[in-house]
Amino acid sequence: MENETKIVGRCPLCGGKVVKTCKGYRCENNTGEAPKCGLFINGVIGNRKMADHEIAELLSQRRIMLDGFASKEWKSFPTVLVLNADGSVSMESRVAVCPRCGGEIRVGTKAFNCSNYRQEDAKCEFVIWRNICGHLLTEKEVHEICENGITTEEIELYGDDGHIYRKRLGLSPDKLKVIKV
Structure with a gap:
């Protein structure tokens, strides 16, 4: 048991195994004098401890939207982690293009908002609430609504009386x- 390693996924750069280490997650080929791969993901990103399943999703999807990051002043914020082609990880708040004005739709604590909501000359009030009828929207669903005007799949929603129903979400005319819808 003392020489056991925890494998969380496959390296998208070289195909090697990504293992959990004391400082984060490293490709098995990123060790020694002349490492063949540069993949290393810190175990704490934006003052937030990463979970193994989150790293596994980041490795396979190259993007993951998460809550609970904190600035240096400890102000909490959500973001999308992006695994770049060189193996580095960056934060990105943009999730789609605004269907109303062409601005950036950014992930916020309670909603996805247009980046032009504070522009005095071209104010845009487009918003998508993160929680609609008990369903927390995913980055993919927001992208589908903004790009295609509707989600591809029906979503499980909850009525005020607790009954469950399925609908697609789309843009109003x-x-x-x-x-x-």
């Missing part, structure tokens, strides 16, 4: 809000 005036592109001001998200409606159930």
Whole structure:
């Protein structure tokens, strides 16, 4: 048991095994005098401890939207982690293009908002709430709504009385809000 390693996924750069270490997650080929691979992902990103399943999703999907990051002042924020082609990880708040004005849709604590919401000359009030009828929207669903006007799959939603129903989410005709279709 003392020489056991925890494998969390495959390296998207070289195909090697990614193992958990004391400082984070490293490709098995990123060791020794002349490492063949440069993949290393810190175990703490943005003052947030990463879970093994989150790293596994980042390795396989190259992107993952997560809550609970904190600035140096300990202000909490959500973001999308992106695994870059060189093996580095970056934070990106942009998740889609605004269907109303072409601005950037960014992930926020309670909603996905257009980056032009504070622009005095071209204010855009487009918003997608993160929680719609008990369903937390994914980055993929927000992207589908903004790019295609509707989600590809029906989503499980909850009524006020607790009954479960399935609908797709789409843009209203005036592109001001998200409606159930």
